Structures are given as structure tokens and as C-alpha cells.
Amino acid sequence: MIEFIIDEEYETVRIDRFLRKHLKNIALSEIYKMLRKAKIKVNNKKVSQDYRLVLGDIIFVFLPESFEEKNEEAFIELNEIRKEKLKSMIAYENENLFIINKNLGDVIHKGSGHNISLLEEFRAYYSNNKVNFVNRIDKLTSGLVIGAKNIKTAREIAKEIQLGNITKKYYILVYGKIEKEEFILENYLKKDEEKVIVSDIEKEDYKRSITHYKRINGNNDYTLLEAELKTGRTHQLRAQLSHIGHTIVGDTKYGKNIKEETMYLFSYYLKIDLYDLELEMGIPNFFLKKYDAQK
Numbered sequence: 001m002i003e004f005i006i007d008e009e010y011e012t013v014r015i016d017r018f019l020r021k022h023l024k025n026i027a028l029s030e031i032y033k034m035l036r037k038a039k040i041k042v043n044n045k046k047v048s049q050d051y052r053l054v055l056g057d058i059i060f061v062f063l064p065e066s067f068e069e070k071n072e073e074a075f076i077e078l079n080e081i082r083k084e085k086l087k088s089m090i091a092y093e094n095e096n097l098f099i100i101n102k103n104l105g106d107v108i109h110k111g112s113g114h115n116i117s118l119l120e121e122f123r124a125y126y127s128n129n130k131v132n133f134v135n136r137i138d139k140l141t142s143g144l145v146i147g148a149k150n151i152k153t154a155r156e157i158a159k160e161i162q163l164g165n166i167t168k169k170y171y172i173l174v175y176g177k178i179e180k181e182e183f184i185l186e187n188y189l190k191k192d193e194e195k196v197i198v199s200d201i202e203k204e205d206y207k208r209s210i211t212h213y214k215r216i217n218g219n220n221d222y223t224l225l226e227a228e229l230k231t232g233r234t235h236q237l238r239a240q241l242s243h244i245g246h247t248i249v250g251d252t253k254y255g256k257n258i259k260e261e262t263m264y265l266f267s268y269y270l271k272i273d274l275y276d277l278e279l280e281m282g283i284p285n286f287f288l289k290k291y292d293a294q295k
């Protein structure tokens with residue numbers, strides 16, 4: 001049996017499209033047959049081929065042994081320099097989970113021109129094909145990401161994310177001057193082909209999204225914010241801030257087409273009450289340099 005835990009990247013994606021991407025050695029017609037015969041289940045329930053995945057869903061794929069062998073990924077080879085780099089990313093770990101401080105430019109999952117991701121690298125690093133990342137951040141975003149070393153822990157964390165029991169906070173540098181010390185953005189988001197669309201009123205297929213923001217510092221050109229997610233939608237912070245006219249510095253998808261080497265969005269805080277775990281990182285130096293240069 002193979003199990004997949006659904007994170008923010010695949011939220012709202014059709015299950016047949018997800019399986020086609022992850023079960024490359026199985027024909028699509030066979031995948032449809034397995035869905036019809038309940039050889040593939042979501043949360044232990046039979047679903048149709050057009051079922052849209054929900055954050056925290058667990059997909060169970062019951063494969064014959066011959067198929068399992070074909071779909072079992074071999075570990076990639078890591079040189080000593082890369083092993084040390086991966087080791088330096090680990091901000092916390094125990095026997096069941098690990099939390100990394102992801103570097104700018106690294107990707108959590110394969111795709112969009114990347115044949116190797118941190119998922120394959122950390123599976124090789126731990127020699128463990130059960131390793132999964134339970135949340136994700138974009139390629140141009142840096143900061144804390146949760147990894148599980150076994151399916152049981154991945155399920156537990158995914159459930160906590162679903163229930164809103166994990167606190168996540170970000171440092172963000174945006175264009176323009178924001179004078180409010182604290183504010184809440186509540187609107188509705190829909191994932192389109194290219195980007196996320198924002199609506200101020202409730203609409204069909206749009207998901208309610210809430211973020212609490214605090215102003216840390218600012219000048220006429222930039223404002224440094226802290227953001228606490230109350231929901232975890234794809235590109236939630238990027239889309240919300242662009243919608244109010246304060247694009248994240250370096251975010252060319254949602255805002256100004258100004259060349260920057262990085263996007264100024266950093267996941268700095270995680271709190272998981274289930275494990276009595278709290279982790280906090282400082283404001284990155286590249287944030288401070290960018291802000292100080294404009295004083």
C-alpha cells in the first residue's frame with residue numbers, strides 16, 4: 001500500500017490528475033478502474049475520479065506487489081557537501097518529525113522544471129521513503145517547513161493543520177507605507193490556472209481566507225509586517241496584500257515587475273500544541289538590509 005498526505009500545493013486538485021502525476025508507471029485507465037473498485041480511497045472512503053482534494057486528505061493506494069516495486073522510488077545520491085547543507089537546514093528534529101529552515105530557491109516538491117526537490121533529498125538523507133513534508137512554502141519563500149518521518153506523524157500533523165491547531169507566522173516586507181498597527185484581512189480566494197483570484201464577497205468555489213497582520217516598522221517606501229495565518233490557502237498572503245495595493249517586495253506574479261533576487265516573505269514561527277513544540281527564527285538579515293537601505 002502507498003499513502004499520500006495532501007498539503008497546500010494539491011488542495012482542490014482532482015484526484016485523477018494527482019494520481020497520474022504520482023503513479024507514473026500505472027496507466028490512467030487502470031487508475032480509473034482502481035478508483036471504481038475502491039482500490040484507491042481517500043480517508044478510507046471510496047471517491048470518484050473527479051473528487052477534488054482537501055488539505056490533510058490521506059490517499060490510500062492498494063497496489064499489487066509488482067506495482068509497488070515499480071513505484072517505490074530509489075534514493076537519489078547525495079554528495080557530502082549537499083548532505084552538510086541539508087543538515088544545516090534542520091532547525092529541530094526528533095524520532096518522528098523534523099522542521100527545516102528552507103533556503104530561498106529550494107523547492108519542496110518536483111515540478112515546474114525541477115527534477116529533484118527537497119522531498120527526494122531528505123528521503124535520501126534519512127534513507128527513509130516514508131518522509132513527507134506536511135506543509136509547503138513557495139520556491140521564492142524561505143523559512144520553516146514541517147517534515148514527518150512516518151505516516152502516523154504525517155497524519156497527525158495534517159489533521160492538526162486541518163483543524164487550525166498549528167500556528168504559523170511570517171515576516172513580510174511590502175511596498176508602500178502602512179500606518180495601521182494591526183489589521184485583519186478577510187476575503188475569499190479561488191485558485192486559477194496562473195494565480196489566485198481575490199473576492200471581497202462570498203462566491204461559489206471561493207474559499208474564506210483570514211490573516212492577522214501587525215506592523216513592525218516602516219518608512220515611505222516599505223512596511224515590515226508580521227502575519228499570522230488563520231487559514232492556509234495557496235498564495236494567501238501574496239494575493240491578499242496585492243489586493244490592498246501593498247505587494248510583497250520581489251513578488252512579480254502578483255505585483256510590480258521590479259527585478260529582485262528574492263521575495264521578502266519568511267516563515268519564522270511554528271507552534272504545534274499537540275507536541276508542545278514552539279520554534280521561532282529572527283528577522284533575516286536580507287530583510288533588514290533592504291529596509292535599512294531605504295531609511
